[in-house]
Every structure is written in structure tokens, then in C-alpha cells.
Amino acid sequence: MIDLPTPTEPEDALAQPTRARLYALLHELGRPAATAELAQRLELHPNGVRVHLERLAEAGLIERERLRGRRGRPPDVWRVAAEGRPGGRPPHAYGDLVRWLARAIEPTAKNVRRVEEAGVQIGEEVAPRPRRGAEPADELLGALTVLGFQPRVRAESADRLALTLRNCPYRAAAKANQPVVCGLHRGINRGLLAKLAPGAQLSEFQPRDPARAGCLVEVMLAQRGRPKR
Numbered sequence: 001m002i003d004l005p006t007p008t009e010p011e012d013a014l015a016q017p018t019r020a021r022l023y024a025l026l027h028e029l030g031r032p033a034a035t036a037e038l039a040q041r042l043e044l045h046p047n048g049v050r051v052h053l054e055r056l057a058e059a060g061l062i063e064r065e066r067l068r069g070r071r072g073r074p075p076d077v078w079r080v081a082a083e084g085r086p087g088g089r090p091p092h093a094y095g096d097l098v099r100w101l102a103r104a105i106e107p108t109a110k111n112v113r114r115v116e117e118a119g120v121q122i123g124e125e126v127a128p129r130p131r132r133g134a135e136p137a138d139e140l141l142g143a144l145t146v147l148g149f150q151p152r153v154r155a156e157s158a159d160r161l162a163l164t165l166r167n168c169p170y171r172a173a174a175k176a177n178q179p180v181v182c183g184l185h186r187g188i189n190r191g192l193l194a195k196l197a198p199g200a201q202l203s204e205f206q207p208r209d210p211a212r213a214g215c216l217v218e219v220m221l222a223q224r225g226r227p228k229r
């Protein structure tokens with residue numbers, strides 16, 4: 001479960017408890033979810049949940065999408081918005097701990113390799129369960145969005161997906177020890193691919209200044225994956 005900010009302003013969409021629970025649940029699931037599923041998990045009526053979801057969408061915190069490949073009228077599903085920025089100040093203790101741990105690991109080639117392999121396992125653990133019929137590229141974009149990277153497609157073809165990551169959620173730790181933290185991130189990407197796009201390969205991973213973000217990621221896909229934009 002994510003740490004939700006403490007609402008401080010009346011217009012904060014997360015000031016309403018049910019909306020805060022819905023937003024946290026979408027983060028916890030790590031994948032898009034339908035109104036009915038969210039309502040069932042929170043033991044609420046779908047009509048009321050839909051109103052709250054629409055309010056979160058108006059605030060830019062979540063996005064609505066239509067499932068493809070279904071007969072009849074495809075149901076709406078909801079996902080965390082790539083541009084979503086909840087208000088408030090998150091707790092900083094975890095960030096401090098990560099920064100200190102990063103500083104404690106000497107950035108030798110051997111250590112970076114070990115950290116990357118640990119990242120592969122982490123990526124496999126945090127990857128959401130792939131949706132039936134979903135494109136691998138859509139799944140990867142969704143997972144990176146939930147992790148806070150704000151991915152944007154910069155190029156795509158039948159077998160290639162190139163992304164720019166516009167936010168670095170690990171920026172404080174990366175400033176303390178960028179080789180180790182970026183090695184971990186590279187491994188996490190590999191782990192996500194192993195679960196969400198079997199057969200795909202991480203063909204390019206170019207870290208950038210964590211304060212400015214903009215890391216470049218390129219994936220060679222085993223099958224076509226065309227994100228919706």
C-alpha cells in the first residue's frame with residue numbers, strides 16, 4: 001500500500017476518504033481495474049464508486065481506458081495517470097533510508113551486477129498479473145507509470161518500443177550513488193519484461209541526470225505492442 005499524502009486543501013480530490021482508498025487500491029493493484037472490481041474490493045456500490053472515479057479522473061490522478069478485444073461494448077477500466085501528482089508532503093524517512101543504503105554500497109562493477117540481478121527479482125515481484133489480450137507494451141507502460149517514472153513513447157514499431165522516463169522516483173538515492181541505483185533500475189526493467197512481455201529484450205538503457213530525469217529505455221518486443229495515446 002502506498003503512503004497517501006495528508007490532504008490540506010478542500011479541493012484536494014484525495015480529501016474524500018473513499019477516493020483516497022480507490023487511488024491507493026489502484027496503486028496497490030499495479031494494473032488497470034474495472035469499476036465493478038474496485039467496488040467489490042471496497043465493498044461499495046458500483047454507482048457510487050464510479051462517481052468517485054470520475055472525480056479522480058477530473059483531478060488528473062487516474063485515467064479511463066477501454067478494454068480491447070472484447071465482444072460487445074467494452075467495459076471501462078481505470079489506471080493511475082502518468083501525469084498524476086497527488087498533493088501534500090510524503091513521509092521522507094524511507095527516502096532517507098534508501099539514500100543511506102545506496103551510499104553504503106561501493107559502486108564496483110561486481111556490486112552493480114549483483115544489484116542489477118536483485119533488481120530483476122524485484123521487477124518480477126512487483127509486475128502486475130498480465131491482462132488477457134493486453135498488449136505487452138501497454139502492460140509495461142502501466143507498470144512504469146505506477147512505479148512513478150511517467151513514461152512517454154518516443155518511437156514504436158511492430159517489434160520495438162522506445163520510451164523516455166520523465167520522472168526519477170529514486171532521484172535522491174541516485175544522486176548519492178547513481179551507478180548502483182541505475183543498475184537496480186535496469187534490473188527492475190528486465191524483471192518487468194520477463195513477466196509482462198516474455199521474449200522481449202531490454203536493448204537500450206541510458207540513465208540521465210536524476211534531477212532532470214529523461215532516461216532512455218528501448219525494448220525489442222517479441223510481438224506487436226502498440227500503446228494507446
